[in-house]
Amino acid sequence: MTNETPSAAELDAADPLAPVRSRFSLPEGVIYLDGNSLGALPVGLAERLDQVIRHEWGNRLIRSWNEANWYELPRHVGDRIAPLLGVGAGEVVVGDSTSVSLFRVLAAAVRLRPDRQIVVTERGNFPTDLYILEGLRQLMPDLEIRFWNEGESPEDSLRGAGVLMLTHVDYRTGRIRDMRGLSTAAHEAGALTVWDLSHSTGILDLDIDRDGADFAIGCGYKYLNGGPGAPSFTWVSPELVKVAEQPLSGWFGHKDPFAFVPDFEAASGIQRFLTGTQQVLSLAALDEALNVWEGVSMREVRKKSVMQTERFIAGVERSCSGYGLALLSPRASGERGGQVSFTHDEGYRIMQALISRGVIGDFRAPNILRFGFSPLYVSFADIDRAVEILAEILRTETWRQPQFAAKRTVT
Ligand SMILES: Cc1ncc(COP(=O)(O)O)c(C=O)c1O
Structure with missing residues (x-):
């Protein structure tokens, strides 16, 4: 050679x-060669789940919500994913499927632009992203969906739009969308950006805040290796998270879930993007899987x-x-x-x-x-x-x- x-x-x-x-x-x-769909099994993960199941659940029972920090897992795992996105601790939360996380952030973004009820996306987007958008449109009859086709000027499609919703790396072609350029175009047009990072996280060197993302979500089971159906992550820019409201306002997103009050008051930070009781076993698996990134x-x-x-x-x-x-x-x-x-x-x-x-x-x-x-x-x-x-x-x-x-x- x-x-x-x-x-x-x-x-x-x-x-x-x-x-x-x-x-x-x-x-x-x-x-x-399918880690872009389901990541491989990290060493130690089965043992960690065995410990969570037999000891934390089996022996310690409900005490583990406090003793084993089950309650903190969505934020703890989020903090471990944050460096892979180029964002800070306390900005990411983990739970539920990517589709559900997308619904929450998309609805929150749309609500922040009440006078611009147009969401721009691509017809070739991952189908669940389009289905979730269509589901939201059915709840909000004034919402318009507009398709941007690659090759067309994003400025034209973004006229009057409130939200640009795109997947960063195309699941079929592997093409990377220009996050910085498209986000800048969206912001100049007065729109917010929602990025699906399912095929970017753990494979691209991301800096999503710098590159203009306002909201981002992504899978835990691809390059993050959290196992089949691993929970997804959600990031919202630190400025917007103060004012963003998402409609799946369950008790885990409440500022004081254990006060058991009848009125909803959102938690102060990214925790407001949680909904209900989290998938502790899956979160523990993803937490363990994130050890593989040590020193990488x-x-x-x-x-x-x-x-x-x-x-x-x-x-x-x-x-x-x-x-x-x-x-x-x-x-x-x-x-x-x-x-x-x-x-x-x-x-x-x-x-x-x-x-x-x-x-x-x-x-x-x-x-x-x-x-x-x-x-x-x-x-x-x-x-x-x-x-x-x-x-x-x-x-x-x-x-x-x-x-x-x-x-x-x-x-
Ligand atoms: C871009 C993208 N978004 C979302 C999903 C799936 O979402 P969920 O975790 O809800 O099944 C996938 C799955 O492959 C995907 O490629």
Whole structure:
């Protein structure tokens, strides 16, 4: 190998993040390229849950709300996610699904712009984001939804709008939206911004307050590795959180839940974005999962991520050309998040064939093969091997075997 094209072994040997892989429990023989959908299991997480279940719950019972700080978990876990967003302690809270968190912040943003009842978003946004917006519109018949299409001037779409709601990294293509540019355009138009950071957190080097986010939410189970259905996080800018009001005003968002008074009075900070009793087991799992970030620099993560996605694209284009794969993700690294997507008419079957060989990515209808590279546990050797297996499957057409056509519920 020349200096320009180092071998995977050379890159792995020089990789400052390589030791972090041992913080995960990954099955032998699996190359896991789906951490953008469900992160891998961190070492120690099962033991932590065992302790929470057997000791904190089993032995200590309800006393653990105080003794084990269960009550503090939404803010404690939020404080641990805050550095990954580039924001401060006390600004993030964790609980409920991403969809529910989005409903809360979106409604709060809309209520802060009563004279501008227009929400601008993209038609290609993640479906749950659109469904939640539509659900809110049905409750607020004056609310208008306006679609911005990439390529159109955001200024035109934002005229008269109260809120710009976007997903930072597109789930299909991996394209990064220009948070700073679009937020500036929104603010100049008098609108607030709501960002879905599900595919950005734990993979991009974020500084969301500087870049103009007003509200942000994101998943706990992707690059944050909190496990299936892990709770989501919510951040609101320190200025707006003082005045923002969200409609799911349950007792955990009350300023004094244990006063049991009939009138709602919101807690003073980000706690007002909580609703009801939190998912203690899932919060404990996410808390434990966040240990893997100890000593990890997001700058290093992003640097490795760019090298990995570049290597995968180059490898696939070199070894798999002529078999119908087309790059869907942006070619320019600066515009691409942590995943690489290719299209292929037989994408579903090819992905099933890959999974049967231990290379786990996923498929998004109608024809997208998605490969996510979590730099904390994917090695450069994994990438080269994944390319080799993909090339072999395409060359030998093993994807044509009938078992790979069987449609499964979750793709
Ligand atoms: C951009 C985006 N938002 C939201 C979600 C899902 O939200 P929830 O946690 O409510 O299922 C996903 C799931 O993949 C996503 O990609």
